[in-house]
Amino acid sequence: MSYDFNTIEAKWQxxxxxxxxxxxxxxxxxxxxxxxxxxxxxxxxxxxVGHPLGYIxxxxxxxxxxxxxxxxxxxxxxxxxxxxxxxxxxxxxxHPAITTKENIARYREQLDKIGFSFDWSREVRTSDxxxxxxxxxxxxxLFNSWYDNDANKARDISDLATIFSKDGNSxxxxxxxxxxxVFTAEQWNAxxxxxxxxxxxxxxxxxLAETEVNWCPQLGTVLANDEIVNGVSxxxxxxxxxxxxxxxxxxxxxxAQRLLDGLNTIDWPQPLKDSQTNWIGRSQxxxxxxxxxDHDEVIEVxxxxxxxxxxASFMTLAPEHDLVQKITTAAQKAEVEAYIEATAKRxxxxxxxxxxxxxxxxxxxxxxxxxxxxxxxxxxxxxVLAGYGTGAVMAVPCGDQRDxxxxxxxxxxxxNIFDGVDISEEAFADKENTVIANSDFLNGLSYKExxxxxxxxxxxxxxxxxxxxxxxxDAVFSRQRYWGEPFPVYYVDGMPQMIEAxxxxxELPEVEKYLPTETGEPPLGRATEWAxxxxxxxxxxxxKIDHNTVFPLELNTMPGWAGSSxxxxxxxxxxxxxxxFSNEAIEYWxxxxxxxxxxxxxxxxxxxxxxxxxxxxxxRVVPVEEFAKKLINQGMILGTSAIVYRISGTNSYVSKxxxxxxxxxxxxxxxxxxxxxxxxxxxAIKNWQPQFIDAEFILExxxxxxxxxxxxxxxxxxxxxxxxxxxNDYGADTLRLYEMFLGPLEQAKPWNTAGITGVHSFLKKLxxxxxxxxxxxxxxxxxxxxxxxxxxxxxxxxEEDIENxxxxxxxxxxxxxxxxxxxxxxxSRTILEQLLVLISPYAPHIAEELWQKLGNTTSITTTxxxxxxxxxxxxxxxxxxxxxxxxxxxxxxxxxxxxxxDIEAAVMAHEKTQQQLAGREPKKVxxxxxxxxxxxx
Numbered sequence: 047m048s049y050d051f052n053t054i055e056a057k058w059q060x061x062x063x064x065x066x067x068x069x070x071x072x073x074x075x076x077x078x079x080x081x082x083x084x085x086x087x088x089x090x091x092x093x094x095v096g097h098p099l100g101y102i103x104x105x106x107x108x109x110x111x112x113x114x115x116x117x118x119x120x121x122x123x124x125x126x127x128x129x130x131x132x133x134x135x136x137x138x139x140x141h142p143a144i145t146t147k148e149n150i151a152r153y154r155e156q157l158d159k160i161g162f163s164f165d166w167s168r169e170v171r172t173s174d175x176x177x178x179x180x181x182x183x184x185x186x187x188l189f190n191s192w193y194d195n196d197a198n199k200a201r202d203i204s205d206l207a208t209i210f211s212k213d214g215n216s217x218x219x220x221x222x223x224x225x226x227x228v229f230t231a232e233q234w235n236a237x238x239x240x241x242x243x244x245x246x247x248x249x250x251x252x253x254l255a256e257t258e259v260n261w262c263p264q265l266g267t268v269l270a271n272d273e274i275v276n277g278v279s280x281x282x283x284x285x286x287x288x289x290x291x292x293x294x295x296x297x298x299x300x301x302a303q304r305l306l307d308g309l310n311t312i313d314w315p316q317p318l319k320d321s322q323t324n325w326i327g328r329s330q331x332x333x334x335x336x337x338x339x340d341h342d343e344v345i346e347v348x349x350x351x352x353x354x355x356x357x358a359s360f361m362t363l364a365p366e367h368d369l370v371q372k373i374t375t376a377a378q379k380a381e382v383e384a385y386i387e388a389t390a391k392r393x394x395x396x397x398x399x400x401x402x403x404x405x406x407x408x409x410x411x412x413x414x415x416x417x418x419x420x421x422x423x424x425x426x427x428x429x430v431l432a433g434y435g436t437g438a439v440m441a442v443p444c445g446d447q448r449d450x451x452x453x454x455x456x457x458x459x460x461x462n463i464f465d466g467v468d469i470s471e472e473a474f475a476d477k478e479n480t481v482i483a484n485s486d487f488l489n490g491l492s493y494k495e496x497x498x499x500x501x502x503x504x505x506x507x508x509x510x511x512x513x514x515x516x517x518x519x520d521a522v523f524s525r526q527r528y529w530g531e532p533f534p535v536y537y538v539d540g541m542p543q544m545i546e547a548x549x550x551x552x553e554l555p556e557v558e559k560y561l562p563t564e565t566g567e568p569p570l571g572r573a574t575e576w577a578x579x580x581x582x583x584x585x586x587x588x589x590k591i592d593h594n595t596v597f598p599l600e601l602n603t604m605p606g607w608a609g610s611s612x613x614x615x616x617x618x619x620x621x622x623x624x625x626x627f628s629n630e631a632i633e634y635w636x637x638x639x640x641x642x643x644x645x646x647x648x649x650x651x652x653x654x655x656x657x658x659x660x661x662x663x664x665x666r667v668v669p670v671e672e673f674a675k676k677l678i679n680q681g682m683i684l685g686t687s688a689i690v691y692r693i694s695g696t697n698s699y700v701s702k703x704x705x706x707x708x709x710x711x712x713x714x715x716x717x718x719x720x721x722x723x724x725x726x727x728x729x730a731i732k733n734w735q736p737q738f739i740d741a742e743f744i745l746e747x748x749x750x751x752x753x754x755x756x757x758x759x760x761x762x763x764x765x766x767x768x769x770x771x772x773x774n775d776y777g778a779d780t781l782r783l784y785e786m787f788l789g790p791l792e793q794a795k796p797w798n799t800a801g802i803t804g805v806h807s808f809l810k811k812l813x814x815x816x817x818x819x820x821x822x823x824x825x826x827x828x829x830x831x832x833x834x835x836x837x838x839x840x841x842x843x844x845e846e847d848i849e850n851x852x853x854x855x856x857x858x859x860x861x862x863x864x865x866x867x868x869x870x871x872x873x874s875r876t877i878l879e880q881l882l883v884l885i886s887p888y889a890p891h892i893a894e895e896l897w898q899k900l901g902n903t904t905s906i907t908t909t910x911x912x913x914x915x916x917x918x919x920x921x922x923x924x925x926x927x928x929x930x931x932x933x934x935x936x937x938x939x940x941x942x943x944x945x946x947x948d949i950e951a952a953v954m955a956h957e958k959t960q961q962q963l964a965g966r967e968p969k970k971v972x973x974x975x976x977x978x979x980x981x982x983x
Contacts, residue, residue: 047820049813051777055891059158067905068163072619072631074117080635081108081118082617082674084643084651085125085172085610088149090134093156094766095785095797096683096759100642102782103680103791103853105162107640109887110848112163113911119635120163121617123170124150127178128606129265129273129281132529135560142529142560146173156769161778161890163907168620172609173529179551180616180626181608182534184658186544187665188252193221193300200300200664206249207242210234215245221300223248223255243541251297251661254542257522258366258432260393261289266562266569267526268293274393287390288366293524294533294602298657302326302516304671305656314677315792321648327517332501334440334510336361336413339421341373345413348435348515351445352504353496356485357463358440359453360423361413362406365389366432373424375410382407382426389428397428401448404455416509417485427452433519521654523605528560528569530603536578537598549583552599570601610651611658614638614673626667638674645679652677678851681793682758683785685765688720689713689753690731698742702751715752716764722800726750756796767797779889780806783860786853786888808861809892812885815868816878822899829874831918836866837877838918844884845914853888860885875900880912928953929980930962938979946973953979 062068081104086097108120124146131142131149150171157164170177191200196219209218214230226248237245247253260269264284268291273280298305306326309319331350338345345361363370365386374382385407389397406427413422422440429448430439443453443460453460463485487503488496504510532552534545545552555573563571570576579586579596590596612626618635619627659673690699691710700708702724716734719727728750731738743750759766772781784805789795816824829837840863847856863881872878879900886893886906897906924942926949927934936958940949950971953959959981972980 047817047822049810049892051779051809051891052774054895055159055161055773055778058891058894059161061894061905062161062163063158063166065905066165066167067907068118068120068165069167070117070119070121070165072634076115076117078635078639079108079111079116079118080637080639081111081120082614082638082641083122084641084647085123085613086153087125087128087130088146088153089130090145090149090152091761091766092149092152093769094759095769095772095781096685098157098160098769098781099683099785099791100644100678100680101157101162102160102785103678103851104640104642105782106786106853106887107848107851109163109890109907110911112908113883113887115910118163119168119617120165121168121170121620122157122162122164122166123168123613123617124153124172125606125610125613126150126171126173127530127609129267129527129529132527132560133265133281135529139559143173146171159770159773159778160781163890168617170613170616170620172531172613175551175553176623177613177616177620178531178609181531181604181612182550182552183547183626184612184662185252185604185608186534186547187667188296188661189250189542189544191251191661191665192246192249193251193297195219195221198304200251200661203246203250207246210245220249221297223253240539240541247542251300252523253295253297254292255295255520256290257293257295258288259291259293259522260286261291262286268522268524277391277393277396285391286393288392288394289390290366291524293522296521296523296654296657298521298654299516299518301657301660302328302518303514304660305518305653308656308660308672312672312677313675315645315679318645318648318652318677318679321645322653325518325649325653327515329515329517331497331513331515332504332510333436333513334416334504336416336422336440336509338369338373338424339412339414341411343369343372345369345424345438346436347438347440348513349440351442351497352500352510353488353491353493354442354445354463355415355417355440355500355504356488357442357444357461358415358422359443359459359461360425360441362425362427362430362439362441362449362452363409364430364432364437365426365428367426367437370409370426373409373411378408378410382409385426392428394431394433397431400429404451406452406456408456416504416507423458425452425456425458434517435515521657523608524602525605526562526568527603528554528557530605531608532570532603533600535600536580537600538593542600543597545578546583552585554603555585568601568603570599570603576601607651607654611655612662614641614655615659615662615668632668637670637672639676641674641677642680643677678791680791681789681795683788684756684794684796685759685763685767686717686796686798687714687755687757687763687765688717688724688726689755690715690726690750691753696742697737697740698744699750700744701746701749702753703746704744705753712753714763714765717767720752724751724754726752759797767799772799772802776802776806777809777891779809779891783809783857783888787857789854791851791853805857808864809889811868812860812864812889812892813896815864815872816896816899818873823873824875824878824900825873827874829872829877830870832870833867833872833874833877834918836863836870836872837880837912838914838916840881840884841912841914842919845911848887856888860888882906883909883912924976926953926977926979928956928959929978931983932980935962942976944975946975949973949975949979953981 083101083104108118111118126146131145134145135142190203192203192206194201211234212231214234216228260274262269262279262284265279269279269286274286278284279286306328329350331348332352333346333348335344335346406425409424411424413424415422441449443450444462488499501512532554534550534552535542555576557569557572559572560569562568575585575587576599577586577588577591577596578599581595586596591598615627619631622628655673660671662668663671689712691705692699692713694709694711719730728743757763769781784802787805816822840859843859844856882893882897894906922942923939925937925939928936928938940952950973966983969982
């Protein structure tokens with residue numbers, strides 16, 4: 047009977063679906079284990095073979111844990127809001143919901159075809175109102191909370207209002223806007239309702255503020271930093287400018303220290319932890335205020351080196367700094383405005399990464415040095431960012447390379463304040479021993495002493511204090527898009543009001559177009575029914591807005607990271623319509639035990655998710671502060687692109703071996719046009735794209751050989767391999783094994799379809815092990831010693847590999863085991879049943895089929911994982927090579943506990959020894975117990 051993988055795999059995928067084989071229970075006597083894959087976005091292109099890598103690894107581990115007796119939760123869903131679907135809707139007029147539904151259906155078909163053990167009864171979609179009802183609910187909780195620094199957690203906003211009414215805000219140690227004024231209880235109680243709301247908005251964990259954002263005019267929306275590549279939008283490649291807009295923001299900065307501290311409690315990759323640590327950017331130093339001469343303004347700076355304040359010879363403000371327009375002189379106004387306009391076209395990332403370009407403009411204004419009272423010129427420069435620190439720096443050119451380069455470029459004074467240190471060297475290289483030379487009260491002090499003294503003196507002047515600063519900025523939470531979660535917000539007299547949770551979800555309205563309005567409003571500005579009636583608590587027509595009982599709704603939508611910041615918790619109780627999840631469910635599952643996903647989300651999704659988890663922990667909604675105990679970043683499967691060589695200025699293409707003879711240009715072509723010998727199908731390429739119809743192909747030895755290059759798998763490079771094709775041609779089990787076999791999970795590795803045949807041959811060999819010709823044949827005979835040895839060394843190695851996530855070496859181990867058992871002519875049920883359980887997590891379809899053929903009536907899924915027994919690997923005998931005058935002539939198996947004398951006697955008595963000696967007496971017999979025997983004639 048041949049290995050009919052297509053029939054077998056379809057059969058078992060249907061069986062698993064019908065029997066809900068992988069459905070997890072929220073209450074079980076078994077120990078729980080939660081395995082999670084990073085939320086996929088369902089694109090129209092579907093999956094390529096690089097996408098399932100992490101899913102296969104997590105599936106192996108989930109199946110293994112079931113074999114080990116765990117109640118395993120292994121869910122899947124879709125991060126289904128987002129810009130790509132909206133852009134397609136703009137181009138075609140088709141509603142994003144339709145596109146998204148079609149894309150999800152395609153993804154589901156592909157995922158099922160690979161045989162994943164997902165509990166599909168728990169599927170969630172961020173674009174489903176039943177899901178985003180709870181995203182809106184969490185937003186409301188954030189709005190109704192403030193961060194108490196003394197308690198080091200979020201508290202209800204009503205507590206803050208009570209404090210204000212009794213004591214004012216002078217003693218409140220809270221995270222709030224920098225421009226929050228101090229007021230008494232009497233003043234608070236005299237405030238109007240609107241004034242009170244405005245004050246509370248400065249404390250809320252989600253708030254409205256005018257913020258510098260990345261604005262993409264062509265897309266009509268704000269972009270996150272990670273949506274911008276080389277200064278243009280990742281989607282479409284459109285220009286991005288910096289612009290001030292009133293936006294919803296999340297006060298993630300309140301959690302900066304806890305986000306840092308939490309990294310010490312989770313088993314995540316160190317490079318990813320380092321990325322988050324650097325992104326949060328904790329630094330200790332001082333806040334210093336410089337008075338602006340001839341203005342009633344001050345400039346606050348944060349510096350980690352207050353001891354260098356006497357070296358501050360100028361100040362640099364970010365071009366977007368609020369004071370720039372106020373302090374710039376008339377003579378410098380044109381230059382400054384031109385510079386600001388040019389800077390707005392550069393993204394923050396571009397500005398941060400560019401250490402070579404030196405640019406700036408002098409404002410014409412001066413600040414007063416806190417100690418010397420010397421005028422300090424105020425410049426603007428785009429190497430300073432408005433959102434980092436205070437958006438201003440005191441420039442110490444003898445101690446900072448960028449300040450030094452700026453000063454040299456613009457011919458600004460560079461005072462040397464370091465005793466015995468040449469400023470052309472690394473001035474801070476030995477900061478512990480650096481001493482300050484030109485200040486009476488800092489002279490001769492060490493770095494630590496000078497830092498402390500400088501802060502003390504600044505405090506005496508009332509112009510500074512010690513401070514801890516974080517690079518982490520509050521996260522902009524508004525997007526000018528249609529296809530996103532609507533905010534549960536309406537506006538009364540310009541102030542945001544939350545819709546009561548019992549009226550959620552607030553669903554997306556219909557609009558005629560998915561573009562911003564002609565007046566610049568977001569797409570929801572096109573909705574004709576987008577007003578909130580506070581009497582009926584329903585959405586009504588805009589023409590009913592009277593600002594008395596009917597009010598306008600928020601026009602922005604939430605960003606893509608909203609739903610992905612808590613979806614892992616919703617999986618625990620996804621059908622719950624009354625609460626985000628029940629206490630019973632969350633207390634049972636608690637957190638994710640294993641999370642597998644890409645490292646590219648280090649400072650996006652993974653940081654925001656940790657923030658929301660900590661907030662929900664403060665609100666006693668979840669029982670743990672960190673949502674995932676262990677995280678693994680899978681590597682990338684790279685494509686092997688195919689390259690043809692066009693002779694410059696012609697439509698002629700030369701084969702790879704001839705390209706050195708010509709000046710050529712490289713073009714990538716579809717890898718589907720290439721065979722395993724790198725030969726191009728000339729007939730097929732002429733039909734592939736019009737440019738090749740009349741092309742001339744110059745061959746070598748009658749063939750056109752393409753060049754190959756390993757790079758990211760992408761439609762752009764035509765090097766995408768569809769997993770459906772692999773499943774159709776070789777089977778899902780082959781795909782699963784091959785992706786693991788390519789190399790360590792965390793490393794990038796190239797895909798080579800030619801290599802898949804070896805893995806497929808292995809599965810056919812495994813199939814034959816259970817068959818005698820066309821007949822299934824397994825015996826009840828006792829296994830031999832060799833059978834047991836092969837089985838138990840396989841059990842040991844595979845279990846170690848799975849526990850260490852070394853899945854690639856398990857595949858090699860299976861191949862060795864099958865080869866050995868085949869050579870041993872093993873068909874013992876005892877051995878072959880256990881072998882199937884071992885291989886089941888990797889190749890579940892063939893395992894299920896052979897398991898059934900063995901007479902089992904239930905799925906192999908929860909069968910206990912075989913137990914390793916050391917005794918079967920203990921050697922009781924040794925196969926000795928028997929040599930004559932140093933040349934091996936035969937082998938002889940002897941017990942390991944034999945003495946040298948007994949070994950020699952057994953060898954000499956053997957008939958092959960007598961044949962070799964032919965009646966001669968040996969001169970001596972050398973015996974090394976456990977190793978060799980050499981008869982010297």
